Amino acid sequence: MAAILAEYDRRRDAGLIRPDAAQRAVVARLDQLATELQQSSPASGLLARFKKSPPPPKGLYIFGEVGRGKTMVMDLFYETVQTAPKRRVHFHAFMQDVHRRLHAARQSHTQDAIVPVARALAREARLLCLDEMQVTDIADAMIVGRLFEGLLAAGTVIVTTSNLAPDQLYRNGLNRQLFLPFIALIRQRLDVVSLESPTDYRLGRVKAHETFLTPISAQTDARLQDLWQRLTDTERGEPMDIDVLGRKLHVPQAAHGCARFSFGELCEKPLGPPDYLALAENFPVLFVEHIPELNPDRRNEAKRFVLLIDTLYDARVRLVATSAQAPEGIYPAGDHAFEFGRTVSRLKEMQSASWWGKKIAET
Template identity: 50%
Template sequence: MTRIQDRYAELVQAGELHADPAQEAALPEFERIHHALEQPVKRGWFAKKPEPPKGLYLWGGVGRGKSMLMDLFVSMVNAPKRRVHFHAFMQEIQNALHEARKSNVEDAIEPVAKAVSDEVRLLAFDEMQITDIADAMIVGRLFEKLFDAGVVVVTTSNRIPDDLYKNGLNRQIFLPFIDLLKDQMEIHELTSPRDYRQDRLQGEKVYFTPANADARRAIASIWDDLTDGGEEALVLVVKGRKVEIPLYHNGVARASFHDLCGRMLGAADYLALAEVTRVLILENIPTLGRSNFNEAKRFVTLIDALYEAKVRLICSAAAEPEMLYLEGEGVFEFERTASRLREMQAEDWGGNP
């Protein structure tokens, strides 16, 4: 059985990865779980079920390689497993609970948790974060049942466990879940000073105008580079409403202006997006004015949310920032947005939230 440390060294030797002491320090934690999951499960009436290993909560700054290490680990595990973005998983759970309640079960979480634990021994989550009160109210009991069933959980996060659902409504009900994570998982901080995601964008143009075929090709190339070809839709639940991001992978989101500003979205939606996104690719920003005043207002709110959260923005637009909004109510106010769009083009923009 190849050790994860050895596979990492092979990738460094091949030039596919850069040797990083912080990443290397996390490898024994992954290998500990890898080794335990590779042990055969004995069958028979008197076979004792193996004690599952502690899981892993890997947290740290943006672009430090958490998702890369997770992908490497999952690729080497042969046990029944599932790799999924945490928000997508919780959306599935909420839908399953809705269906379970239709059958008038006494505790809907019971069959939903059993369905998960019957399928997998390992759940690998990317970007654990709680932004929705509905999720906050159920994760404790859900994960308690998963852990009791022997499911091992490995997750990445940009936050230390104590900061999950920070300042959330009725947070005191959520606190036992944090204690559960600390009991069932090793908490490991990835302290690398290097932001590999920013390195990939170093020297790259990030604002393309006009929004023509050349811009589409350039943005498609950046997307492929940042996501390594992976993609999925992301559904956020904000105040009970679904907000769908068409393309998403490992903290990189891609959407059109219409997706985010042509629909009835507001500050809470954009804040939720900024919470789980470290790079946003926004395509086809039109000229703004009287004819699309509502869309322009939403765009201003979106840029404010991205700016405050230090989200890296890559976009295509009909004109340069100062020329996007030339007539109609709100021209003066848009000057700040144009200034922020300029500032967000700087190579050193972004970093840790």
């Protein structure tokens, strides 16, 4: 038994993590990869002149539903594996770094900027661990395939996690047919492994009655931030963009299947059903901060909020929010008051244990 599997079993036996056969199977595969990395270490020094380095092992694409422990097992692998240089980064932060490097390369009049960027990244990481691969932006979609080709050709081993199977990446994206070779590349050059645990560990950290917080105050802001950290394991998420009908929808914070917005960012801007549907398709949990009390002359904001909640409800998205009022007090009178009665009912149902899962109410 090598170090990574042994460490997983040690943490399980110490009660630090729950026994989970699906997780352990993925850890065993990561343990095997760690051994392969050690055995394929490139020759160095004088020996490098006479001995050809062995080919690098295949990396892993680990996918599964939110909260199943994908990030935890990848981080355990990253912390334990003996290889250098190595890098662990969130996928969206990685792509932002790539775009900055591409811009700098183009400023120097490089004909094909992806080539030197891929080479530089490969020099910096023999092992590259990417958390939460989720391609939602056409700019990322059009370069990620060639970027990965360059990294793999240079010998970088890639391990990535995703909520989506490879075939579901960039689903319904603009010019998706140009993205399909990247999916084929993943299946050819990485071992695709499903983490099919029956347990959503993150949701077990939340009680359903905590998810709609009133009134707006420093205390409820702090409670929402605590919920965010419990569900995402991070203080602040990464910004990202989603393509919606050929334009960008900016997500201020995204992490581990959760997106975070203010009410103004969702309902005071000219957004509509396609935007809300794109959010529902990409995020199982949505945080909405500072829902105000809406007087009758804020009919447009009230209408957008109705559309937002209808979309989230139909997609079974979980909602965490801070609000000036309880649901029935948000929009008590106005042109859309009748429609808002359904919204009130849905907001209450979305706070229930059955909506979040009975295990959550019991924790």
